[in-house]
Amino acid sequence: MANIISELRRRKKLSKKALAHDLNVDAGTIDKWESGADIRMENVIALAEYFGVSTDDILGTR
Numbered sequence: 815m816a817n818i819i820s821e822l823r824r825r826k827k828l829s830k831k832a833l834a835h836d837l838n839v840d841a842g843t844i845d846k847w848e849s850g851a852d853i854r855m856e857n858v859i860a861l862a863e864y865f866g867v868s869t870d871d872i873l874g875t876r
Contacts, residue, residue: 815872819844823848
């Protein structure tokens with residue numbers, strides 16, 4: 815999942831700070847997600863909606 819989030823962010827040419835701002839979280843939270851830290855389902859849903867992908871895509875279960 816961590817690689818998926820960073821790849822989606824890079825494809826949109828977003829900095830961690832910009833993504834954090836758009837999702838209303840701290841930039842440190844983006845760092846944690848991209849380092850493999852656990853992520854709450856509500857944030858998985860927010861990421862999926864933001865990037866226009868499914869939650870399965872974010873979780874890497876597809």
